[in-house]
Amino acid sequence: MFCFKNARELTCLFAVAVCVLTGHSLANESEFQEEFLKREYSLSKPYRGLGFSSSSFWDLMGNAMVTPDHVRLTPDLQSRQGAVWSRIPLFLQDWELKVHFKIHGVGKKNLNGDGMAVWLTRDRMQDGPAFGNMAQFVGLGILVDTYPNSEPGDKSFPYISVMLGNGTVSYDHDRDGRPSALAGCSALVRNSLYDTFLLVRYSRYKLRVMVDVDGKQEWKPCVDIRGLRLPTGYFLGASSATGDLSDNHDIISMKLYQLTVEKTPEEEAEEQESVLLPRVDDMEQFIVIVEEEGMSGVQLFVTLLFSVLGVGVLAVIGLMFYGRWTEKRRKRFY
Numbered sequence: 431m432f433c434f435k436n437a438r439e440l441t442c443l444f445a446v447a448v449c450v451l452t453g454h455s456l457a458n459e460s461e462f463q464e465e466f467l468k469r470e471y472s473l474s475k476p477y478r479g480l481g482f483s484s485s486s487f488w489d490l491m492g493n494a495m496v497t498p499d500h501v502r503l504t505p506d507l508q509s510r511q512g513a514v515w516s517r518i519p520l521f522l523q524d525w526e527l528k529v530h531f532k533i534h535g536v537g538k539k540n541l542n543g544d545g546m547a548v549w550l551t552r553d554r555m556q557d558g559p560a561f562g563n564m565a566q567f568v569g570l571g572i573l574v575d576t577y578p579n580s581e582p583g584d585k586s587f588p589y590i591s592v593m594l595g596n597g598t599v600s601y602d603h604d605r606d607g608r609p610s611a612l613a614g615c616s617a618l619v620r621n622s623l624y625d626t627f628l629l630v631r632y633s634r635y636k637l638r639v640m641v642d643v644d645g646k647q648e649w650k651p652c653v654d655i656r657g658l659r660l661p662t663g664y665f666l667g668a669s670s671a672t673g674d675l676s677d678n679h680d681i682i683s684m685k686l687y688q689l690t691v692e693k694t695p696e697e698e699a700e701e702q703e704s705v706l707l708p709r710v711d712d713m714e715q716f717i718v719i720v721e722e723e724g725m726s727g728v729q730l731f732v733t734l735l736f737s738v739l740g741v742g743v744l745a746v747i748g749l750m751f752y753g754r755w756t757e758k759r760r761k762r763f764y
């Protein structure tokens with residue numbers, strides 16, 4: 431039999447039990463007092479009214495369709511685009527989004543695509559080349575890329591990356607978003623034997639992305655970014671696109687939890703300052719060197735050398751003409 435010295439211990443054990451029952455990892459939970467599921471920002475079975483009822487909190491777009499078990503963003507067919515977008519803007523400061531998804535298809539490894547993305551953006555219901563969303567989005571994108579369009583380099587695919595859009599940077603599909611990716615990780619999310627989950631946690635301007643893809647009920651760290659400023663009032667969404675290659679991209683649930691965080695007066699004052707556009711405080715840590723098409727060092731040296739020689743030759747010719755001209759003039763006077 432368990433004995434409790436005080437009510438606090440009892441509360442503690444109750445909290446542990448709740449966490450275990452709700453399938454949440456206890457790691458890193460200590461910094462939060464409580465978390466509440468927000469139904470108006472969540473999408474789960476049964477998907478009542480989704481796509482046709484005005485009472486639903488979500489809208490469907492493109493080829494997305496609802497079945498009793500999932501929201502299929504795209505079927506395993508070429509050139510499809512689909513999305514699901516929240517209707518209510520999110521005004522929470524500290525939140526956690528748990529996405530249960532499934533990417534599967536008949537294509538062999540690297541003959542499938544293109545992947546899917548989870549969004550928190552200023553605009554909603556836009557289509558485009560960024561996994562079925564506009565390339566120049568404003569907000570946060572968690573991109574699950576299952577096909578390497580360019581040389582994968584040291585990255586193995588599927589690859590999950592984070593991009594912050596401010597309206598001027600575009601997602602570059604042909605380069606797998608490499609120039610704009612803030613951070614990322616590889617994760618075996620396709621044709622998995624296990625349920626696959628993504629956790630996005632945003633609190634105290636820190637963004638953390640974790641994955642649970644190998645059936646161990648453990649969150650593995652994927653991305654950790656400090657000083658990431660996101661304006662509030664953005665929309666949650668998930669989208670996907672197929673091209674020549676395809677896959678089924680399914681969302682089983684998207685659950686948003688409000689995190690209650692104890693904050694210092696300084697932190698509360700900081701929250702009052704409005705953030706107009708998404709940004710990262712210390713961008714230096716995310717600088718990506720993009721090789722611009724232009725002159726190489728050798729080309730530049732040769733061009734400069736010939737320019738200097740050219741100017742020298744012109745100066746000599748000029749001096750010669752000037753010399754002859756002054757000579758002729760002198761002869762005329764004598």
Ligand SMILES: [Ca+2]
Nearest residue numbers: 575577579606
């Ligand atoms: Ca890709």
